[in-house]
Amino acid sequence: MTVLQEPVQAAVWQALNHYAYLDAVFLAERLYAEVRSEEALYLLATCYYRSGKAYKAYRLLKAHSSSTPQVRFLLAKCCVELSKLAEGEQVLIGGVLNKQKSQDDLVNEFGDSASFTLSLLGHIYCKTDRAAKGAECFRKSLSLNPFLWSPFQNLCLLGDKADADQVFRLSSLQHSSVAPSPPSMSSAQIPSNRLDTAFMETPQHTLELNRLNLESSNGKQTSDLTLSYIDSSLITPESGSLLGNPVSLATAGSLLAKQNKPKSGRSLLGGPNSLSPLTPSGSPQVLSPSMSAPPNVQPRRSSRLFTSASSTAKENSKKLKMKFPPKIPNRKTKCKSSKTSNSTNLNESLDILRLDPALSLPDAKVPQHQRAAADGVLALLRELGRGYQALCSYNCREAVAILSALPPQHYNTGWVLTHIGRAYFELAEYTQAERLFSEVRRMESYRVEGMEIYSTTLWHLQKEVALSALSKDLTDMDKNCPEAWCVAGNCFSLQREHDIAIKFFQRAIQVDPSFAYAYTLLGHEFVMTEELERGLACFRNAIRVSNRHYNAWYGLGMIYFKQEKFNLAEIHFRKALGINPQSSVLLCHIGVVQHALKKSDAALETLNKAIGIDPTNPLCKFHRASILFANDKYKAALQELEELKQIVPKESLVYFLIGKVYKKLGQTHLALMNFSWAMDLDPKGANNQIKDAIDKRYLPEDEAAAEGDDSKDSSVMTDADDSLLHTAESDVL
Incomplete structure (x- = not known):
């Protein structure tokens, strides 16, 4: 008995x-x-x-000699997941004996999945x-498909x-697909370079076709059962093509539209509400802001990034009504404020990106309403990208301002x-x-x-x-x-259970090296x-994993x-500062090292720069006062x-x-008087130095110097690192 493929x-x-x-898996094994x-x-596979x-x-794939781009891409994904990186590279661009393929070769070979x-x-x-x-590969990938984030x-x-x-930006999409998919295994492929079909060829759309076909085969059978399978269910999520039949997706959608009327509701991403019930009523609702904006930042924009797309949507409302019947408003919808009603612009924009196949024009230019909707999505990605770039560059104030200005x-x-x-x-x-992290926990536990x-x-x-x-x-x-496991380790570290904390941090590394x-x-x-x-x-392992991990x-x-080893310390502090130039803590430690290397003037200049970044950093001010004191600038030290x-x-x-x-x-x-206050605040006397200083208060000045008063000054610097705001050393964790 032959199985119909x-x-x-x-x-x-x-x-x-x-x-x-x-x-x-069971059915696929039987089929194979x-x-x-x-x-x-x-x-x-x-x-x-x-x-x-x-x-x-x-x-499975290694045991066969299939060299189609689709199979090679999946094999390379498996190699990466199994840490067989050299083999994955060989699968994609060729081995040592063969000439390695260039980026252009990969684009030509892998087609829509090249990005x-x-x-x-x-x-x-x-x-x-x-x-x-x-970095070259990432830039080329983005030039082919600007909708990718990773x-x-x-x-x-x-x-x-x-x-x-x-x-x-959409400029690169004149000659490439918006949402590329791996090439089809069949001899004929779906035409690429089309914005409409690229957005339409998604697993959600396939799922809708499968569901409609399943309904028709369970009691609503048409006169031609084979046509039902060919028109809908044979469309794969990866290729968007019909396995074994070079029928265009637009044609399949047109035939299917004649057999089945679309449901009256669509989810936020354009799929059927029955498959994506975002709310009990089936209609997507936008989460309203429940917290105030952080201080000292620009207010968030009330208008959406998708305004241009929504305005175009109104112009095309007649066309959309033919394919997407409007939802019946319920009581909750009627009671929504104007602010909430404006928030449907995103839904309209994303719905536009999923126009029905019947509206697809293979050889025509990208429709204006689809371009407007795509521009709206990319405008959001630009804002998120600018904020993320600022954060990765440690321009943290700028990152807060950009991300806080996003729509609610x-x-x-x-x-x-x-x-x-x-x-x-x-x-x-x-x-x-x-405050922000706790809000994240409340919203997305x-x-x-x-x-x-x-x-x-x-x-x-210190919130145990x-x-x-x-x-x-x-x-x-x-x-x-x-x-x-990192959270668990920090929990025990706070309780001074360092041995247990070490075990949990080691467990975190074991889970993800x-x-x-x-x-x-x-x-x-x-x-x-x-x-x-x-x-x-x-710390060396951390740098091996991520060379820009300045904390290590x-x-x-x-x-x-x-x-x-002050020279080595300065080299590594400066390496960290090169990654995060806005860190007052790193500048402070560089100043301390410079003072230890007898570069007091350079140390004061470095500490002044650190205080300029963070005027309230207590560690920087304490070390500056210590250096001033060591240089006999007593009045300036006292003021500090x-x-x-x-x-x-x-x-x-x-x-x-x-x-x-x-x-x-x-x-x-x-x-x-000040020594007494210090003793009251620290009965142990900061390694007995406070007590020693009090005992010597009656000694002659020259005798005190003979006792090594200068060494006490330098030791104060070390004790500050251990005692003064001991968490300051961990500010760069």
Whole structure:
């Protein structure tokens, strides 16, 4: 008995679309056993890969000599997932003996899927320490398809100054598809270079066709059952083509429209409401803002980025009514405010991007309404790209201003709020960061991205209860993500349980060996336990994973400073500063190292620059006062310390240094008073130095000098790193 190929393929794709992976794999295996065609091979490998069995797909494809672009792309994806990077590169561009293919060769060979292929190749280059070649691939990928986000994100992470205003534009789409798909396995391919079909050829559209066909085959059968399969269910999500039949998608849609009337409701992304019930009533609702905007930033725009698209939509309302019947308003819709009604512009814009196949014109120019809608989407991507680029360049104030100016429906999302919280974290404004991260947790409790930064924020704020609750929630939700174990490690670190914290950070690395932040946290924990060599190894591993992870460069500099290798410390601090030039903490540490190298004038200049960036940084002001005191500038040092006392009124070392200044000025009673205050704030006496200073208050000045008073001054600098705002050293975690 011969299995009819087309109906089985349709059933497999339907199972995949409904996440029934076991059913899809079973049917695909039966089909491949019967047919042994390249289409069946690719379909079976796709089922394996989507069901989380990349190694099965890899071995299946490796055992056959199929060289079609579609199969090679999937094989390369499997290689990357299995960390076989060299083999993945060979699959895409050729081996050592063969001439490697250029980017233009890949574009010609992979066609509409070239943008995804180049993005994957760029990822391989970056993982194998060829960042320059990776950046070239990412830029080419974006030039082919400006609707991709990950290549732009990777460019920003590489330190590339990608211009979002130039990247996210439709100019490159005159000669390429908007949403490329892998080439079809059949001899005839769907015509590319068309904006309308590119947006239409999506899994959601295929799912709608499959569902309508399923309804017709379950009691509403047409006179030709084979036509039903050919017209709808044989369209694959990857290719948008008809397996075994070179029938255009527009033709298939026209035939299907004659058999089935479309449902009256569409979801936010253009799919049927029955398949995507965003709300109980089936109509998408935009989340209204529930929190006020952060202070000192521009107000968010009330108008949408898609205004141009919505205005064009009104002009084409007559055409749309023929294909998309209007929804019947319910009571909730009638009661919506004008602000909420305006928020439907996004829905209209995205609906326009999914025009019915009957409106497609293969040889015509891109319709104006579709271009307007696409321009609206790209306008949003430009704003997000500018904000993300600013954050990756550590222009945190600019990033906050750009992202806070987004429309409310985009501002009030986990992605945006997480990145704004990250910006405040980098500015050491932990209260603001904590407020935003907690809002993310309220809105999207399932989000784990960025939660490691949230946990470090809570660590700085000494909020043990909140950090413990966050740790339990994330580890209960997903034990296979590194963020959850980093949160748990921070939780125990805050409780001074360093051995347990180390185990959790090691678990985070075990879960994801490419998670650089876990290495950094582990390195700082080893520093806490005085295991400096192990800390050095962790920071070096973090840099190996991410060369622009400035926190790890800072960690290396801190260890070298503790080992009194001041030249090496300055080199690594400057490397970190080159990545994050806006960090007052890094400038402060460079100033301290310069003073240790007897470069006091350069140290004061560096500290002045740091205070210019952050006038309220207590560590910078304390070190500047210490250097002024060491250079016999007592009055200037005293003025600095009096200002510092207003910022950190309970820091014992500030009063201790004030006492030393008064002692040098011969005002013994004021020196004694400040020493007493320092003792009250720190009964242990900061390693007995406060007590020693009080005991020597009656010694002659020359005898005090003989006792090594200058060495005390230098030791104050070291104690400041250990005692004065000990969390300041962790500000760059």
